[in-house]
Amino acid sequence: MLIGVLGLQGDYREHQKLLNELGVESIKVRRASELEKVDALIIPGGESTAMSNLAKSFGLFPALRDFAKAKPVLGTCAGMIMLADDVEGSIPGQEFIGGLPIKVSRNAYGGQTHSFESEVDFGTLKEKVAFIRAPRILDSSKVEVLATLNGEAVAVRSGHLFGASFHPEITGSKFLHNLFLEHCKIAKD
Numbered sequence: 001m002l003i004g005v006l007g008l009q010g011d012y013r014e015h016q017k018l019l020n021e022l023g024v025e026s027i028k029v030r031r032a033s034e035l036e037k038v039d040a041l042i043i044p045g046g047e048s049t050a051m052s053n054l055a056k057s058f059g060l061f062p063a064l065r066d067f068a069k070a071k072p073v074l075g076t077c078a079g080m081i082m083l084a085d086d087v088e089g090s091i092p093g094q095e096f097i098g099g100l101p102i103k104v105s106r107n108a109y110g111g112q113t114h115s116f117e118s119e120v121d122f123g124t125l126k127e128k129v130a131f132i133r134a135p136r137i138l139d140s141s142k143v144e145v146l147a148t149l150n151g152e153a154v155a156v157r158s159g160h161l162f163g164a165s166f167h168p169e170i171t172g173s174k175f176l177h178n179l180f181l182e183h184c185k186i187a188k189d
């Protein structure tokens with residue numbers, strides 16, 4: 001199994017490091033031809049406005065949208081914003097991949113100075129993760145909630161699309177990646 005990590009912007013290297021620690025092969029994806037090679041995609045955290053501009057100038061949106069319709073995608077933080085169907089606080093002209101039926105609000109957990117680490121509740125266990133200018137999930141009524149923080153959804157899944165408000169890769173939390181990879185294996189078989 002080969003996992004692509006969208007490498008336009010943000011902390012794609014940390015995701016690749018985590019995948020490497022889990023013994024999973026990955027490549028950085030910047031072109032449609034690279035997307036064709038992978039079984040699943042991770043869209044990292046970073047800055048969704050910059051990511052959106054770069055995806056536009058690389059002409060990647062059509063391929064990303066087709067991919068997300070058919071194959072597993074995990075979006076963390078800015079990556080989840082890119083996957084969300086409804087984004088509050090987007091900038092004019094900002095484009096998204098979409099497909100994940102949630103409403104998110106950009107930067108709603110506060111700006112850079114309000115970044116924090118916290119334990120999120122996956123039901124069976126708690127994991128320490130990082131929230132950095134993190135988006136809040138305002139509507140999770142159409143998706144499965146995978147993790148909560150103070151009762152609010154912070155990680156969700158709808159079919160083969162996964163999203164999280166936080167950065168698991170910064171604290172080295174592997175639970176979400178493992179859930180995603182289990183799904184990827186089933187999807188590939």
Ligand code: GLN
Nearest residue numbers: 045046047048077078133
């Ligand atoms: N607030 C950022 C955005 O809108 C996301 C922050 C992050 O990915 N750490 O893209």
